Every structure is written in structure tokens, then in C-alpha cells.
Amino acid sequence: MKDQTKQNKTKISDRQINKIKAKTWLEFIKLAAPRISLLIGLIATLIILAILENISPLLIRFAIDHFIQNNLTDGLIIYSVIYLIIILIIAFCTKAYLKLSGRIETEMSYNIRKRGFEHLQNLSFSFYDRTPVGWLLSRMINDVTRLCEVIAFGLIDFVWGGFTIVVILIAMLFMNLRLGLIALIAFPVVIAMTIHFQKKMLRTQREIRRLNSVITGEFNEGIMGARTTKTLLREKENELEFFETAREMNQRSIDASKMSAYFLPTVSLVGIIVAALILVFGGDAYMNNLIEIGTIYALFTYALRLWDPIRQVAGVFSEMQAAQAAAERVISLLNEPVEITDNPDVIKKYGLQNGSGELPWPEIKGTIEFKNVSFSYLKDEIVLDNFNLKIEAGETVAIVGETGAGKTTIVNLACRFYEPQKGQILIDNIDIRNLPQAWLYQNLGYVIQTPHLFSGTITDNIRYGRLEATEQEIKSAAKLVHADNFIEKMENGYATDVGEGGGRLSTGEKQLISFARAIIADPAIFILDEATSSIDTETEKQIQEAIDIILEKRTALIIAHRLSTIKNADRIIVLDNGKIIEQGSHQELLKAQGHYFNLYTGQFIIDQNV
Ligand SMILES: Nc1ncnc2c1ncn2[C@@H]1O[C@H](COP(=O)(O)OP(=O)(O)OP(=O)(O)O)[C@@H](O)[C@H]1O
Numbered sequence: 001m002k003d004q005t006k007q008n009k010t011k012i013s014d015r016q017i018n019k020i021k022a023k024t025w026l027e028f029i030k031l032a033a034p035r036i037s038l039l040i041g042l043i044a045t046l047i048i049l050a051i052l053e054n055i056s057p058l059l060i061r062f063a064i065d066h067f068i069q070n071n072l073t074d075g076l077i078i079y080s081v082i083y084l085i086i087i088l089i090i091a092f093c094t095k096a097y098l099k100l101s102g103r104i105e106t107e108m109s110y111n112i113r114k115r116g117f118e119h120l121q122n123l124s125f126s127f128y129d130r131t132p133v134g135w136l137l138s139r140m141i142n143d144v145t146r147l148c149e150v151i152a153f154g155l156i157d158f159v160w161g162g163f164t165i166v167v168i169l170i171a172m173l174f175m176n177l178r179l180g181l182i183a184l185i186a187f188p189v190v191i192a193m194t195i196h197f198q199k200k201m202l203r204t205q206r207e208i209r210r211l212n213s214v215i216t217g218e219f220n221e222g223i224m225g226a227r228t229t230k231t232l233l234r235e236k237e238n239e240l241e242f243f244e245t246a247r248e249m250n251q252r253s254i255d256a257s258k259m260s261a262y263f264l265p266t267v268s269l270v271g272i273i274v275a276a277l278i279l280v281f282g283g284d285a286y287m288n289n290l291i292e293i294g295t296i297y298a299l300f301t302y303a304l305r306l307w308d309p310i311r312q313v314a315g316v317f318s319e320m321q322a323a324q325a326a327a328e329r330v331i332s333l334l335n336e337p338v339e340i341t342d343n344p345d346v347i348k349k350y351g352l353q354n355g356s357g358e359l360p361w362p363e364i365k366g367t368i369e370f371k372n373v374s375f376s377y378l379k380d381e382i383v384l385d386n387f388n389l390k391i392e393a394g395e396t397v398a399i400v401g402e403t404g405a406g407k408t409t410i411v412n413l414a415c416r417f418y419e420p421q422k423g424q425i426l427i428d429n430i431d432i433r434n435l436p437q438a439w440l441y442q443n444l445g446y447v448i449q450t451p452h453l454f455s456g457t458i459t460d461n462i463r464y465g466r467l468e469a470t471e472q473e474i475k476s477a478a479k480l481v482h483a484d485n486f487i488e489k490m491e492n493g494y495a496t497d498v499g500e501g502g503g504r505l506s507t508g509e510k511q512l513i514s515f516a517r518a519i520i521a522d523p524a525i526f527i528l529d530e531a532t533s534s535i536d537t538e539t540e541k542q543i544q545e546a547i548d549i550i551l552e553k554r555t556a557l558i559i560a561h562r563l564s565t566i567k568n569a570d571r572i573i574v575l576d577n578g579k580i581i582e583q584g585s586h587q588e589l590l591k592a593q594g595h596y597f598n599l600y601t602g603q604f605i606i607d608q609n610v
């Protein structure tokens with residue numbers, strides 16, 4: 001773990017600062033799809049604002065040159081009204097742009113999260129095998145929030161700042177070319193300074209963020225490993241290591257504050273020098289009657305105002321630069337290809353819903369066949385090698401074998417959660433890749449090793465099996481699998497909230513509910529991957545009875561750890577290392593005194609009835 005932290009340290013500091021790629025940002029905006037009308041509204045409001053805010057020096061210039069210089073009051077009322085109207089429009093625009101940018105930001109995060117949620121639901125299991133959930137959450141929550149903020153606020157700074165610069169420069173050059181040029185010459189100097197500063201600042205901030213995560217990691221490790229640290233007498237070393245990182249973080253933070261402290265006054269200084277030069281040359285021109293006092297005032301005000309927008313615009317770029325990696329991550333997640341999906345031929349033939357294609361969906365009989373199937377989750381780690389198994393319609397096949405033998409893998413393939421690298425899986429002699437996925441799931445009831453319930457009531461959870469099921473059907477299904485006993489004992493009966501992931505119920509109860517959910521769908525094929533965890537004998541008996549009821553008249557593939565479940569199967573298959581090493585009925589296999597016999601005497605959880 002320590003070494004890993006060290007590795008992280010070097011890995012991150014070696015990273016180069018990202019370049020802004022316009023393509024990435026355009027793609028993000030396209031995916032986030034903010035309404036064009038909102039964008040246009042925001043841009044228009046900001047342009048109006050930039051223009052109106054910078055009209056005031058001109059108005060004051062007029063007041064000085066017209067009213068004050070000539071000692072006039074004629075037209076003062078109209079002047080005041082115009083001024084007031086401008087101020088009111090500015091106030092209105094300020095409110096409007098804040099509202100619009102807020103709406104754009106929320107709309108974009110909503111759209112992108114919705115898209116993300118839909119996409120994540122479609123991605124295959126193999127994607128989730130290689131992608132930690134924490135990583136996904138962080139992309140969809142932190143990265144998306146940040147990116148939408150960068151875009152919405154970046155747009156404000158960029159449009160407002162950009163137009164302010166343009167308006168001021170035009171006004172200055174038009175009023176007085178000579179004095180305007182002084183500002184124009186200083187302009188590139190400030191831009192160069194700003195870019196230089198932003199680059200340094202970006203690097204320092206990145207370093208601070210990195211150190212921050214190292215510190216969090218060290219804290220975490222220090223707390224989690226406190227006991228081990230004590231027994232290994234590593235306290236001193238850990239402390240030293242932590243202090244070293246904290247000191248570095250402290251130094252970097254001071255560097256960042258120093259940089260800000262230098263930058264702002266330096267830019268202000270340039271602004272003040274320009275303003276002073278305007279006063280010097282302007283004063284001279286005034287003496288020679290070449291310029292009016294009001295114009296000097298306006299130029300002076302502009303000279304002080306010109307520099308902040310440069311910082312704003314440069315800030316947008318550095319924010320984008322800092323968020324470039326986040327944008328790329330989110331886009332790559334949204335573009336992650338869905339590996340298992342209905343191919344175009346299947347969609348054309350059967351449609352996405354029954355009746356929407358050229359042919360109606362076939363009636364299922366329920367034979368399942370694995371034909372020369374080879375499969376591995378990871379390259380070079382073969383789990384099934386040329387595996388063959390045929391289950392007749394209505395037959396119950398139980399698979400037994402040691403942990404890691406490949407039992408769940410067989411289920412995963414039959415359910416098309418994964419696709420084999422070689423060979424075929426056929427249902428009623430048709431390759432499942434040539435059938436719609438929805439057809440498969442409609443005909444398949446599946447209870448997994450760790451049954452998952454959704455937050456909501458018990459009724460809701462059973463209804464997931466068939467959405468149009470009535471309250472009565474739900475109750476009968478629960479009764480059939482003997483789930484009604486415990487449900488009725490609960491405070492709110494069927495309306496009891498099961499909590500997130502069904503957390504308020506025991507494993508046995510969750511399993512009974514998932515049986516009811518499977519029953520209500522009335523599938524032709526039932527697949528059970530039984531949990532190994534032992535449950536109390538009463539629930540065990542109920543589960544056994546539930547399974548017997550479910551298996552009637554269905555094709556069943558069951559992976560069982562309980563002898564009671566296995567014994568009644570038509571055929572038992574003993575799997576070892578992805579290969580069938582023995583098969584037959586319970587009695588036959590016991591007589592043979594082979595692998596099954598050994599498993600039976602050694603490993604099965606034998607209930608008291610046997
Ligand atoms: N998602 C996965 N990614 C990589 N390897 C996997 C994955 N799932 C299973 N494996 C590997 O495939 C092999 C077969 O696993 P499988 O889950 O099919 O075993 P199992 O027979 O169901 O075991 P158990 O009785 O413990 O449930 C094991 O070696 C396992 O480590």
C-alpha cells in the first residue's frame with residue numbers, strides 16, 4: 001500500500017498539463033445538449049451587459065464636456081432618464097444572465113446524467129468487471145458537476161470579458177487614436193503576463209490537489225492500519241512520512257498565495273502606468289486644446305477597467321485546461337460501446353418489442369444447449385474449454401462442483417450476460433445471438449447467488465417480475481413460495497419498505513421474495529444460483545418447497561449447495577475446472593462412488609431430512 005502511494009506520487013507529478021481540445025468540449029456540449037435558445041439568450045444578455053456597462057464613462061464624458069464645462073442644465077432631465085434606463089437594463093441583464101446560466105448548468109447536468117444512467121444500464125457485465133463502481137460514481141457526480149460549471153460560468157466570463165475588452169478598445173481608439181494606442185501597446189504585455197501566471201498557477205494547484213489526495217490516503221491508511229502500525233512499531237516512520245507530505249503541501253499553498261499576491265498588483269501596476277501615461281499625454285493635449293477633459297476622464301476610466309476582463313478570459317482557458325481530463329473521461333464513459341446488444345438483423349426480424357418486427361416472437365419450448373463453448377473473462381484464463389451440455393425442455397439439471405469450477409459462469413452465459421469467445425448457446429436450437437435479448441429475459445427466470453431487491457415495497461419488488469401483475473397475483477405468488485408467512489408478520493405487510501438493496505430483510509427473506517418475483521413472470525426456463533450461506537432450517541424448508549413449486553413444468557438449471565435441492569434434479573452434473581467429470585441421477589452417482597459421492601459426503605450442506 002505504501003509503495004502504491006509512492007507510485008501514485010511519481011505517476012501524477014510526471015503528468016503533463018493537458019492541452020485544451022475543442023473537439024472534446026464540443027462533444028461534451030453536444031451530449032449535454034443545453035437548449036440553443038438558452039445559450040443564445042445568455043450570450044445576447046452578456047453582450048448587452050458588456051456594452052451598457054462600458055457606456056457609462058462615455059455618458060460621464062458627455063456630462064463633463066456638455067453640462068459642467070458649459071455650465072448648462074438644459075437636457076439634464078433627459079440625460080438622467082437615459083442614465084437611469086441604462087442602469088435598469090444593466091440590473092435586468094444581470095439577473096437574467098445569472099438565471100440563464102443556472103438553467104443551462106442544471107439542464108446540462110440533468111441531460112448528461114440521464115444519458116449516463118441509460119448507458120450504464122445497457123453496458124455489459126464485462127465492463128463492470130473492469131470498472132470500479134467508485135470510479136463510475138465519481139465520473140457521473142463530481143466530473144459532471146465540475147464540467148457543467150466550467151461551461152456555464154466559462155461562457156459568462158468568456159463572452160462578458162471578451163466583449164468588454166473589444167468595447168473598451170474600440171471606444172478608446174475612436175475617442176483618441178494616440179492615447180488609445182498606449183493602451184493597445186500595453187495590452188499584449190498583460191496578456192503574456194496573465195498566461196504565464198495562469199500556467200504557473202495551474203501547475204501549483206494541480207500539485208496541491210495531488211498532495212491533498214496523498215494526505216487523505218495517508219490519513220486513511222494511518223487510521224485503518226492503526227493496529228498493525230502499533231504492532232510493527234512503525235508509528236515514527238509513518239509520522240515522518242505524513243509530516244513530510246504535509247510540509248510540502250504547506251509550502252505549495254504558500255507558493256500559490258504568493259503567486260496571486262504578486263500577480264494582481266503587477267497587472268494593476270501596468271494599468272496604473274497606462275492610466276498615468278494617459279493623464280500625462282492627455283493633459284498635454286488638453287493644454288494645446290486638442291482634447292476635452294471629459295475624454296481624458298473616459299480614457300482614464302477605461303485604462304483602469306481594461307485588465308480585469310483579460311484575467312477572466314484567461315481564467316476560462318485555464319479552467320478548461322484543468323478540466324480537460326475530466327471531460328475526456330466522461331465522454332469516453334458515455335461512448336463506451338455496448339458489447340452485448342441485438343444485432344441489426346435481429347432488430348429487423350423481431351423488432352425491439354413483440355410485434356414490432358417482421359416476425360412475431362417465437363413461442364419457447366425450453367431446450368438449452370451449450371455447443372463447443374469456450375469462454376474466459378480475462379485473456380489467457382480459460383474458464384470453459386469446448387464445453388457441451390444439452391438440457392431438454394422441462395428437465396431439471398443441477399450443477400455441482402467446487403468453488404471456482406465455473407458454475408456461475410455457465411449461468412452467466414445462458415443468460416447472455418457474457419458471450420462465449422467460441423461456440424454457441426442455443427435455445428430451442430436457435431443461437432441466442434439470433435434472438436432478441438428482451439425475448440430471452442421474458443422467458444427466463446433468474447435467481448442469483450446474492451438476490452438483489454430494489455428500494456421500495458415488497459409488492460413493488462415482486463411486481464418487477466411482471467409489471468402488469470395485479471395485487472392479487474402478487475399475493476398468490478408470494479403464497480406459492482411461502483413468502484406470505486413472514487410478509488404478513490411485518491408491520492406494513494406487503495407495503496413494507498425493504499430498504500436500499502433490500503437491506504432491511506434477511507438473506508433468506510430476500511431469496512423468498514426473489515422466488516416470488518420469478519414465479520410471477522412465469523418463465524419457461526428457470527435458473528437458480530443458490531447462495532452458499534446457510535440459513536435457519538425453517539427458512540431452508542420454505543425455500544426448498546418454493547424451489548420445488550417453481551421447477552414444475554419448467555426447464556431448470558440449478559446450481560445448488562444444498563443436497564435437498566440437488567437430490568430431486570433429473571440429472572446432476574459434476575463440474576471440475578470447467579469440465580463435466582460425472583453426470584447422472586443422485587442414486588446413480590452415489591452408487592458410482594466417484595466425485596459426487598466424495599462431494600456428497602464431504603461438502604454439501606445436508607439438511608436434517610436427509
Ligand atoms: N467477473 C469475472 N472476472 C474474471 N474472472 C472471473 C469472473 N467471475 C469469475 N471468474 C473466474 O472464473 C472462474 C469460475 O468462476 P465461477 O464464478 O463460475 O465459479 P463458481 O463455480 O460459480 O464458484 P462458486 O461456487 O464459488 O460460486 C473462477 O476462477 C473465477 O475466479
Ligand SMILES: [Mg+2]
Pocket residue numbers: 407408409449529
Ligand atoms: Mg458461483
